[in-house]
Amino acid sequence: MNYVTTIGLEVHVQLKTRSKMFCSSPVEFGAEPNTHTCPVCLGLPGALPVMNHEALRMTVLTGLMLGCDIAPLCKFDRKNYFYPDMPKNYQISQYDMPLCTNGVVPLHDLAYPKDAQKNIVTPDKEVHLVRIHLEEDVAKSFHFENSTGIDFNRAGTPLMEIVTQPEINSPEEAFAFLASLKQILIYGAVSDADMEKGQLRCDCNISVRPESQTELGAKIEIKNLNSISGVRRALAYEVRRQSLRWRMAKHFSKRHVVGMTQPAKRFSCAQKNSRMIIATSRIPILCR
Ligand SMILES: [Zn+2]
Numbered sequence: 001m002n003y004v005t006t007i008g009l010e011v012h013v014q015l016k017t018r019s020k021m022f023c024s025s026p027v028e029f030g031a032e033p034n035t036h037t038c039p040v041c042l043g044l045p046g047a048l049p050v051m052n053h054e055a056l057r058m059t060v061l062t063g064l065m066l067g068c069d070i071a072p073l074c075k076f077d078r079k080n081y082f083y084p085d086m087p088k089n090y091q092i093s094q095y096d097m098p099l100c101t102n103g104v105v106p107l108h109d110l111a112y113p114k115d116a117q118k119n120i121v122t123p124d125k126e127v128h129l130v131r132i133h134l135e136e137d138v139a140k141s142f143h144f145e146n147s148t149g150i151d152f153n154r155a156g157t158p159l160m161e162i163v164t165q166p167e168i169n170s171p172e173e174a175f176a177f178l179a180s181l182k183q184i185l186i187y188g189a190v191s192d193a194d195m196e197k198g199q200l201r202c203d204c205n206i207s208v209r210p211e212s213q214t215e216l217g218a219k220i221e222i223k224n225l226n227s228i229s230g231v232r233r234a235l236a237y238e239v240r241r242q243s244l245r246w247r248m249a250k251h252f253s254k255r256h257v258v259g260m261t262q263p264a265k266r267f268s269c270a271q272k273n274s275r276m277i278i279a280t281s282r283i284p285i286l287c288r
Pocket of ligand 1: 020023024025036037038039040041042156
């Protein structure tokens with residue numbers, strides 16, 4: 001049986017501005033921890049954000065470089081959630097009115113990994129974008145043996161989120177997408193896109209389904225990857241893992257499949273003390 005892989009990427013890109021997204025604290029990698037902060041990026045009561053014009057310009061420039069539609073009107077929203085590295089307990093982001101929509105990233109032959117350049121399945125492919133929006137980065141946690149330290153220097157750094165359509169079909173195409181995008185961002189001088197410094201980070205959504213099935217398989221998200229070859233390796237692992245589970249599932253009788261759960265939910269047996277196949281992530285597993 002052949003399987004189809006569907007991948008969508010969310011790429012976070014730190015912009016190369018001198019100051020943060022909503023305050024005048026400097027953006028500088030490697031500075032002494034917690035020295036580039038102020039009441040705004042620490043979320044102290046009464047502090048009010050003032051937008052960084054240069055970050056707005058760079059995001060629009062990125063949108064133009066990638067052929068996006070630029071919104072005549074956009075807004076920012078508060079995304080409320082608690083996380084130790086986010087001092088305000090909300091992130092200022094864009095929800096329903098992003099700065100840029102649509103657009104494409106062309107996958108050039110030389111952007112593919114060297115060992116895959118002679119075997120490109122879809123030459124001259126273009127990956128379409130859903131949107132590019134502007135938000136602020138969170139602080140950075142450092143985990144020590146018995147404690148965790150938080151450096152708020154990064155909190156409030158301007159961050160673009162670039163979201164693709166789910167139309168990448170292999171780990172090699174994901175590699176080529178990120179290599180092409182990185183080059184465009186560097187040439188456009190909107191980001192240094194240095195993945196070792198966390199200036200470009202990637203979340204991957206991947207699902208695998210049998211070729212005969214039209215409905216997408218269950219989506220698995222791999223978050224916060226910080227190297228292009230790491231993205232390729234993680235996706236290749238997930239393709240193998242999901243394909244294997246589909247193959248294993250074929251050995252079980254279809255009548256034993258009693259339910260579907262969403263990926264993040266816990267498995268549960270529908271009937272206790274009976275051998276039952278429960279589907280999770282739409283892939284049946286054996287449950288005793
Ligand atoms: Zn600040």
